Amino acid sequence: MESAVLRNASVFDDSYLPTDIPHREAEATDIAHEMKMFAKGYPARVIIYGPPGTGKTTVMKHVASSFQSYSTKLVYSNSLLTNTRLGLFSLICDQLGIMMPRRGISSDELISRLRESAKRILVIIDEADSLKEKDLLYALAKSKETMGIEIGFIAITNVPSFLAMADARLPALITKRMEFKPYSPAQVRDILFERARLGLVPGAFDENTIGKIAGFASRHMGNVRLAIYLLMLSAKHADSADRPKITLEDVEKAKDGLMAGLLEKASAKLNEAEKKVLEAVESLSFPTSAEVEERLAPGMSPRTARLYLKGLLDREYLLSEDIHVSGGGRKRVYRVAYKL
Numbered sequence: 001m002e003s004a005v006l007r008n009a010s011v012f013d014d015s016y017l018p019t020d021i022p023h024r025e026a027e028a029t030d031i032a033h034e035m036k037m038f039a040k041g042y043p044a045r046v047i048i049y050g051p052p053g054t055g056k057t058t059v060m061k062h063v064a065s066s067f068q069s070y071s072t073k074l075v076y077s078n079s080l081l082t083n084t085r086l087g088l089f090s091l092i093c094d095q096l097g098i099m100m101p102r103r104g105i106s107s108d109e110l111i112s113r114l115r116e117s118a119k120r121i122l123v124i125i126d127e128a129d130s131l132k133e134k135d136l137l138y139a140l141a142k143s144k145e146t147m148g149i150e151i152g153f154i155a156i157t158n159v160p161s162f163l164a165m166a167d168a169r170l171p172a173l174i175t176k177r178m179e180f181k182p183y184s185p186a187q188v189r190d191i192l193f194e195r196a197r198l199g200l201v202p203g204a205f206d207e208n209t210i211g212k213i214a215g216f217a218s219r220h221m222g223n224v225r226l227a228i229y230l231l232m233l234s235a236k237h238a239d240s241a242d243r244p245k246i247t248l249e250d251v252e253k254a255k256d257g258l259m260a261g262l263l264e265k266a267s268a269k270l271n272e273a274e275k276k277v278l279e280a281v282e283s284l285s286f287p288t289s290a291e292v293e294e295r296l297a298p299g300m301s302p303r304t305a306r307l308y309l310k311g312l313l314d315r316e317y318l319l320s321e322d323i324h325v326s327g328g329g330r331k332r333v334y335r336v337a338y339k340l
């Protein structure tokens with residue numbers, strides 16, 4: 001049966017590449033500039049940091065798709081898939097069209113083939129925190145001296161302390177650091193509206209529903225991936241009730257579903273009390289430990305709540321961050337870590 005809500009489901013896929021990427025114009029210009037300068041002969045050893053779902057991969061792919069150069073080859077690598085030096089060099093050879101013998105090949109041999117190709121190579125290393133070899137970026141930074149071929153990199157990460165954890169010699173060699181700041185609620189709303197226009201039947205959504213979803217994403221550091229996913233779940237919820245329009249209740253139910261999914265995945269590993277703590281964090285907006293404790297009282301003692309908070313944080317069900325409070329000072333707040 002045809003859906004009265006959904007027009008094009010593919011725009012909700014994570015692999016969907018939007019043609020427009022609003023609110024990231026400055027970042028796209030900066031990245032394009034780095035690529036152009038590399039093609040002109042300058043080094044590029046760039047680190048991009050930003051929380052999940054803030055458009056890093058999307059912007060990068062967009063800029064890369066319009067990059068053109070005779071001298072320079074761009075290579076995109078995701079470290080979740082390619083996380084060793086040999087893996088990365090094989091990928092580069094592959095994308096340069098260099099044939100590889102079936103018997104396998106050593107990294108030295110790979111490098112000499114790369115050198116013959118006489119191209120400058122700029123690798124985009126996405127999810128760089130998943131690299132297995134800690135000195136890989138350092139090796140690339142030194143590639144001109146050690147391999148006779150310059151390999152620039154743009155490494156993308158959502159670990160703030162990425163450089164501090166990397167090879168100690170690396171930070172001094174970085175030519176540029178960029179940060180993708182979390183989207184504001186208004187920016188998330190803009191992006192969601194556009195996606196809704198593309199994917200949903202006109203009239204199936206309005207200011208209120210989109211605003212509510214945007215508010216949810218804002219509590220998760222402007223994670224647009226989460227927002228888009230919740231929009232799709234909300235549409236699905238309305239659809240399954242045979243309603244042509246998403247209601248606030250659909251959004252609420254979809255959000256519960258998201259939480260339930262997380263709890264279900266975790267159910268074997270979390271006890272009832274831990275689940276309660278997770279739910280309390282979700283129901284509040286960036287709560288402090290004290291606020292979570294208050295929500296759980298009197299059923300749970302503050303001390304127990306604190307212990308569970310810490311345990312959930314250590315096991316990455318929760319994330320915490322220190323934020324500035326008006327009038328100076330800082331406070332530590334918590335949010336649920338949805339792994340999408």
Ligand SMILES: Nc1ncnc2c1ncn2[C@@H]1O[C@H](COP(=O)(O)OP(=O)(O)OP(=O)(O)O)[C@@H](O)[C@H]1O
Binds near residue numbers: 013016021225
């Ligand atoms: N400015 C934007 N305009 C339109 N869509 C966006 C924008 N920013 C992000 N998105 C969408 O949000 C989703 C997540 O974006 P993306 O994958 O680029 O995030 P990321 O920063 O790479 O996250 P992670 O750190 O988890 O890899 C994608 O579906 C993307 O299409």
Ligand SMILES: [Mg+2]
Binds near residue numbers: 056057058126127
């Ligand atoms: Mg990404």
